[in-house]
Amino acid sequence: MADFLTPRHIARRTSAAVDAAVGAGRGLGLAVTDATVLHDLFSVVVHLAPSPVVARIPTVLPPDVDLDSLARRQQAELDVTRWLAEQGTPVIPPSPLVAAEPVRRDGFSMTFWQFVEEDRDRKPDYAANAESVADLHAALRAYPGRLSFLSAAEPRFVTESLARLGERPDLIGPADLERARREWRVLEPLVRSRAAFEERFPGIELQPVHGDSPPANIFPGVERDLYADFELVTLGPVEWDLAALGPALESAYNRGARRNGMRPLDEAVLGFVNAVGMLRAVACLALAPQLPPLVEYLTPAVDQWRTMPFAGGVAR
Template sequence: MEPVELSRAVAAGRATAAGLGLPVRDVDVVHNSDRVALRLSPCEVLARVAPMGQLADAAFEVEVGRRLADTDAPVAGPDPRVEPRVFVRDTFAVTLWTYHEPVAAPITPADYADVLGRHHAALRHVDLRAPHLTDRVAAALREVNDRERSPELSEADRELLGGTLAGLGAAIGTGSAGEQLLHGEPLPGNLIATRRGPLLVDLATCCRGPVEFDLAHAPEEAERHYEGADHGLTDRCRALNWAMFSAWRWRRADRMPDRDHWRVAGLRRMRAALDRCGPT
């Protein structure tokens, strides 16, 4: 968010928590992108503040967190002191989560695989309507196919990117019996080391698909520690992930920091992942 909008978002997060009886003296910006994450203290709440255009995503994330609250899922869940829902303040959607202080502890590949395995086990006991990963692929493909939305993408790269999204999306999204609810984007930045052990955050990306789709977001070494993983499928999912990542970076409206670098790097990593897959 730009400084003016960020200032309003901070005020919205502070006012929401204070209005619910949670003491707020200090506010620290933990993350700032299209939505912000704020540490509120001394109440130790993590407030996620998003523009109203993301209201549905915020509500879905809270619902995922609420459903997982009674399981052993290794996640940072909604703050139990308040009702788990979206609070509207100013022009923002605000959700309140338990804040977990990060600790300086390494997360090994075995730890990563263990967290994903426990999270997947918990999700198998959750009854929740969630989009299929192919819905996300379709959204990315619309950006690539619309030249007005991605005007700076070269025709050669557009053809490769579109073909990769369509081809791998169809190949992976077969609706097989092994599909289940997933985290959806368990990147290293979404797994934090805490005193409770490693915890997953950012639950709004929950979707349905094979577990290999989650594994493809993790460091490659983690896959060796995940029992029963299909390595070929993980390779295809990794190429698909980089294709989706690249599609978002080439959007005219994308605001990711250092976007020009990641536009090039994303396509390069997609090509490298495709080379590892071989003929599909």
């Protein structure tokens, strides 16, 4: 479609984000002479060399996310990671060289993190990562700050994206979209209301969780692995962090849970979070005009979703 961003447009967006990060870093007193882009997908991640500081600048955002709401989410991430680092949990912490708060510049809101050298030769061990997520959950249980219930599900984004996709048959067919909307009518009340969730899943305790597939967001540092990317940190069931990862990684997590004296994953809750996760993947198709590779990236998830029970078996 004509409204998909071209590589030139994306390059300009990346360049603008880098320029904003360099300007903000220098404004905070950092020496920046050789900014290097480390990652560029939903966010531009740039090393503000020679300072040991990495800036993360979200660039692909839903239309309903403004700078104020983004900054609130970023502040929650900074607060949680700073607290975890103080407890000795292995995380990538906020940079100690600047205040741990979001910074706005040139229409972007960004955060600053300690630079950690990556071991690029080491392949991720997802089973070991999933087992270690139980250690992270054990640490997060004591977090004293307030977090919103299942904000990581982004219910407003899902609702509005499913509406917008009605005008994009190039991204999803009408039969798939109708199923997604019917499933969301079942799942949305449980996502938006803690009371509704607790009534449907009695006895399932809620706690701070990472929010965004932590087995895939463990950074292979040269010295040690570090939990990273807490952008969607939220209050929810521990199952949320294992959504859509499959039986092998669920079993690995359960080994870690037993080691920490925690309960194993609940099958019914897994059905719920897997279904919500799949609908978030469908909803993300609405972001494809901003990030065209999403179509190819999300196709396997959508194919898998078609084979799954309706609404994860939650409907009764």
